[in-house]
């Protein structure tokens with residue numbers, strides 16, 4: 586198995602590191618436009634192999650996509666991260682062109698790859714990669730839901746003083762402030778979360794989750810990378826090992842949830858063909874309103890991309 590991670594910045598390098606450490610593939614290629622950067626990060630990860638005892642080979646290249654040829658899965662992390670005061674959508678002008686040209690190179694050398702987009706604004710960059718790649722929607726997806734649910738689960742674990750391992754959660758919608766966490770589908774070792782925490786505390790956690798990325802940007806002056814990198818690696822692992830795991834993933838909706846032609850996070854089964862199945866939850870009236878608000882917000886930014894051409 587061969588995996589390529591494009592963008593050797595914080596998120597891309599973390600993703601490659603997790604993939605190597607977990608031995609998800611025997612060959613991991615890291616690509617970056619900055620001279621020597623990907624080579625250095627890949628070498629550093631490789632030099633950690635004798636310490637952490639893995640044998641995945643990591644190779645770096647400065648924009649030579651021929652080294653990524655015939656990858657099974659490609660993760661696109663390229664583009665600028667946001668700075669304090671910016672929304673993810675503010676990145677569209679810069680990142681759309683970057684994701685377009687990266688996708689062209691990816692498809693040229695790995696026409697059968699499954700593509701996972703991590704660049705922001707996430708849902709619209711998934712749209713960009715899907716448009717450019719001309720691949721079936723099941724092979725071009727965005728990573729956000731695993732990250733957003735992880736934040737939600739981490740906050741809950743802290744509030745309940747329990748292990749995050751026992752918290753299961755689902756979330757829908759765009760990767761922005763209109764994301765739709767679903768308390769009705771949140772359980773702690775099988776117990777509905779609503780039986781363990783009072784409404785106000787839970788609402789505060791839901792609100793904090795929605796702006797979870799922004800909280801970190803404020804603290805660090807740039808975007809997060811450990812959880813985003815690990816989340817992307819978890820999607821790669823599910824595909825490469827054909828695990829058929831259920832995760833919230835951004836995909837083009839074609840009628841599911843009554844929505845057409847919009848890229849949004851929904852629960853899917855991830856396996857060797859990419860998105861094996863989109864799961865449709867029976868949303869209640871309130872959840873439908875929130876999903877519609879999220880659709881509108883993403884559609885507006887998709888329209889900006891359409892105008893950019």
Ligand code: LMR
Pocket residue numbers: 666667673705732760797798799801802808809813
């Ligand atoms: C995140 O949620 O951490 C990423 O989308 C990066 C960001 O700017 O918030």
